[in-house]
Amino acid sequence: MSNNEYLFAAYAATWIIHIVYLGTIVSRYSRLKREIEELKKPAVRS
Amino acid sequence: MKRAFPILGVLTAILLSYALYQALVGAPTEQTMGDVQRIFYYHVPSAWTAFILFFVNFGASVFYLTKRRPAADIVALVSAEVGVVFCTVVLVTGPIWARPVWGIWWTWDMRLTSTLVLWLIYVSYLFLRRFSSSGQTPTLAAALAVLGALCVPFVYFSIWFFRTQHPQPVMGGGGSIDPRMLHVLLINWLAFSCFAFLVCWSRYRLESLQREVDQAHALESLLGARGSAR
Numbered sequence: 001m002s003n004n005e006y007l008f009a010a011y012a013a014t015w016i017i018h019i020v021y022l023g024t025i026v027s028r029y030s031r032l033k034r035e036i037e038e039l040k041k042p043a044v045r046s
Numbered sequence: 047m048k049r050a051f052p053i054l055g056v057l058t059a060i061l062l063s064y065a066l067y068q069a070l071v072g073a074p075t076e077q078t079m080g081d082v083q084r085i086f087y088y089h090v091p092s093a094w095t096a097f098i099l100f101f102v103n104f105g106a107s108v109f110y111l112t113k114r115r116p117a118a119d120i121v122a123l124v125s126a127e128v129g130v131v132f133c134t135v136v137l138v139t140g141p142i143w144a145r146p147v148w149g150i151w152w153t154w155d156m157r158l159t160s161t162l163v164l165w166l167i168y169v170s171y172l173f174l175r176r177f178s179s180s181g182q183t184p185t186l187a188a189a190l191a192v193l194g195a196l197c198v199p200f201v202y203f204s205i206w207f208f209r210t211q212h213p214q215p216v217m218g219g220g221g222s223i224d225p226r227m228l229h230v231l232l233i234n235w236l237a238f239s240c241f242a243f244l245v246c247w248s249r250y251r252l253e254s255l256q257r258e259v260d261q262a263h264a265l266e267s268l269l270g271a272r273g274s275a276r
Contacts, residue, residue: 003082003146006085006143010089011070014138017131017138021128039262039263039266
């Protein structure tokens with residue numbers, strides 16, 4: 001591996017880690033939104 | 047507040063792009079290591095951001111232990127989680143930088159080992175938060191966080207107290223740095239700090255909402271149980 005490839009690998013790894021973490025936040029948020037919709041359903045029926 | 051988040055998000059994205067440009071193009075090339083030294087502009091700010099987040103976790107945990115405010119517990123959880131992400135970046139970029147410069151990916155010297163131990167402490171903190179359902183979990187986690195925070199100054203100053211392969215600290219250490227490199231380093235630190243703040247903010251909102259939903263679920267099941275008892 002050349003020096004530039006190590007540099008690219010380090011920068012890419014940094015952003016992959018951050019993007020994966022942001023992805024988990026987005027997926028948790030979507031799951032929560034579905035839960036809120038489920039909670040609202042019985043209230044609409046009553 | 048709702049409008050501030052996207053504005054800050056755009057500003058942070060611009061700052062991160064500018065910091066990336068400065069790190070790759072603007073900063074002078076280091077004479078001995080060459081371009082691979084530019085990993086420094088991601089590695090060091092990530093470490094500083096992680097340390098700050100662990101101190102926020104410490105402050106929030108102490109506040110929670112004394113005042114029992116749920117908001118402090120959420121701040122502690124969020125700062126530990128984002129801090130672990132930044133510490134992971136440090137532990138990944140460090141070996142990638144070490145391989146071409148030292149000829150090895152890893153060595154069990156004091157700085158590297160203590161950073162790994164710090165990361166493991168906060169990962170165990172997050173595991174405790176995730177898998178323990180006891181009502182005492184926030185208190186136990188806060189106590190663990192106080193112990194974990196003691197490790198942070200040890201990691202930072204380990205290169206002063208022990209013979210290590212790791213270079214001296216850029217700030218407050220024996221090393222010197224080109225002012226242009228320092229400028230790029232501080233821009234990257236500012237950019238990553240803004241990014242960390244935004245991530246913590248969105249994670250805080252998510253956690254608060256999650257707790258409200260959990261309370262609503264608990265209330266619903268309680269009302270359901272009472273209804274069926276009648």
